[in-house]
Amino acid sequence: MNTKRSKEMYExxxxxxxxxxxxxxxxxxxxxxxxxxxxRASGAHIGDIDGNEYxxxxxxxxxxxxxxxxxxxxxxxxxxxxKGTSFGAATENEVRLAExxxxxxxxxxxxxxxxxxxxxVMTAVRLARAFTGRDLLVKMDGCYHGHSDxxxxxxxxxxxxxxxxxSAGVPSDLAQKTISIPYNNSEALQKVFEKYPNQIAGVIVExxxxxxxxxxxxxxxxxxxxxxxxxxxxxxxxxxxxxxxRAAYGGAQSLFRVSADLTCLGKIVGGGLPCAAVGxxxxxVDLLAPLGPVYQAGTLSGNxxxxxxSLAVLEILRKPGVYERLEALSDRLEKGLQEAAQKxxxxxxxxxxxxxxxxxxxxKPVNNFEDxxxxxxxxFKRFFGSMLKQGIYLAPSxxxxxxxxxxxxxxxIDRTVQAAYNAFTDLNTNET
Ligand SMILES: *Cc1c(COP(=O)(O)O)cnc(C)c1O
Numbered sequence: 526m527n528t529k530r531s532k533e534m535y536e537x538x539x540x541x542x543x544x545x546x547x548x549x550x551x552x553x554x555x556x557x558x559x560x561x562x563x564x565r566a567s568g569a570h571i572g573d574i575d576g577n578e579y580x581x582x583x584x585x586x587x588x589x590x591x592x593x594x595x596x597x598x599x600x601x602x603x604x605x606x607x608k609g610t611s612f613g614a615a616t617e618n619e620v621r622l623a624e625x626x627x628x629x630x631x632x633x634x635x636x637x638x639x640x641x642x643x644x645x646v647m648t649a650v651r652l653a654r655a656f657t658g659r660d661l662l663v664k665m666d667g668c669y670h671g672h673s674d675x676x677x678x679x680x681x682x683x684x685x686x687x688x689x690x691x692s693a694g695v696p697s698d699l700a701q702k703t704i705s706i707p708y709n710n711s712e713a714l715q716k717v718f719e720k721y722p723n724q725i726a727g728v729i730v731e732x733x734x735x736x737x738x739x740x741x742x743x744x745x746x747x748x749x750x751x752x753x754x755x756x757x758x759x760x761x762x763x764x765x766x767x768x769x770x771r772a773a774y775g776g777a778q779s780l781f782r783v784s785a786d787l788t789c790l791g792k793i794v795g796g797g798l799p800c801a802a803v804g805x806x807x808x809x810v811d812l813l814a815p816l817g818p819v820y821q822a823g824t825l826s827g828n829x830x831x832x833x834x835s836l837a838v839l840e841i842l843r844k845p846g847v848y849e850r851l852e853a854l855s856d857r858l859e860k861g862l863q864e865a866a867q868k869x870x871x872x873x874x875x876x877x878x879x880x881x882x883x884x885x886x887x888x889k890p891v892n893n894f895e896d897x898x899x900x901x902x903x904x905f906k907r908f909f910g911s912m913l914k915q916g917i918y919l920a921p922s923x924x925x926x927x928x929x930x931x932x933x934x935x936x937x938i939d940r941t942v943q944a945a946y947n948a949f950t951d952l953n954t955n956e957t
Pocket of ligand 1 (some may be wrong): 640641642643644646669670671672731736764765766767791792801
């Protein structure tokens with residue numbers, strides 16, 4: 526694999542962009558390599574500027590559920606572009622997208638469109654504080670909710686990869702208003718509610734954690750969280766930026782039959798363009814300006830290209846059999862990887878929730894961030910390098926999910942499994 530041009534481009538990038546990348550997870554630092562510069566993608570395949578091709582399991586970190594450059598999406602975006610790329614005014618497609626979101630999610634009565642998951646969460650947090658008149662927030666260790674100040678405490682993948690406990694530049698007064706407790710542990714949540722009576726504005730959680738690798742909720746966990754929030758009149762915020770329209774069309778909440786008060790959406794809801802959303806109970810969301818006193822705004826919110834892409838993607842996802850297809854492909858991948866590990870005598874754990882999965886290098890079950898941190902980073906690094914050389918593009922971080930799309934084929938999956946078998950075997954034979 527020749528990556529000469531990517532290496533040169535990285536040097537150029539480093540002179541003018543901090544760390545050479547516009548989002549730290551792209552940097553390949555965690556795996557001790559330099560990033561590939563991507564120039565095209567189609568279906569489940571991406572290509573770099575050296576002309577190498579890969580089967581892609583990053584999927585832009587989640588949005589590309591129908592595959593890259595899907596003809597229907599490309600057409601929708603091109604048509605929209607011809608009519609103007611931004612007006613800063615209300616458009617019909619925003620209404621159509623809001624209608625699609627409110628009908629997909631039972632708990633969402635009204636929704637505001639924003640431009641990123643970070644913004645969606647920031648707005649949800651502000652709403653929770655305004656609605657309750659309280660300041661404290663509770664989040665779970667290893668869950669990531671974007672990079673707003675309040676959420677950069679024990680925040681999973683990006684930060685964990687850099688070995689930072691939290692971000693510098695967040696005022697400690699503010700950081701202290703966010704309490705981080707273990708995921709999958711409702712007793713810990715109960716204790717926090719007892720310790721801070723009538724002070725907790727909201728509890729935010731990824732209903733299926735996917736930013737410390739994939740960690741599904743234990744049986745009854747989300748129900749217990751829901752009940753505690755109701756009991757203590759705290760706002761329950763589900764961050765479904767990854768799971769919305771992926772775990773199921775109606776998100777993880779439709780699978781587990783638990784209603785959030787507020788839901789954050791991003792990634793898939795943007796159809797591969799910058800669009801995200803925050804929605805939920807009317808009496809909370811209606812606190813937003815211009816109806817209410819909570820200020821929130823955005824020059825590019827509900828952007829015409831983004832809403833066009835989004836509507837095209839959601840239309841594809843509403844077709845019958847789509848989620849069954851994703852499940853079948855992902856199940857094939859999980860079983861294949863499991864078998865490859867067994868045959869090669871490698872101890873791994875696979876956590877899978879529908880079309881997201883993670884391979885953890887450990888022989889113990891992984892149920893929270895502490896478990897994740899006990900896995901071998903060294904083995905992951907070598908596994909990653911070997912997969913990349915064999916044309917499989919995984920997220921360059923042990924704390925991320927693999928994303929399966931509708932564009933992957935059985936052949937892609939089987940090639941991936943074969944590559945994984947080779948990689949596992951390598952791990953055992955060249956122990957250096
Ligand atoms: C990616 C992600 C975010 C942040 O979304 P951005 O669009 O990157 O700002 C928030 N929450 C979760 C669960 C995410 O996976």
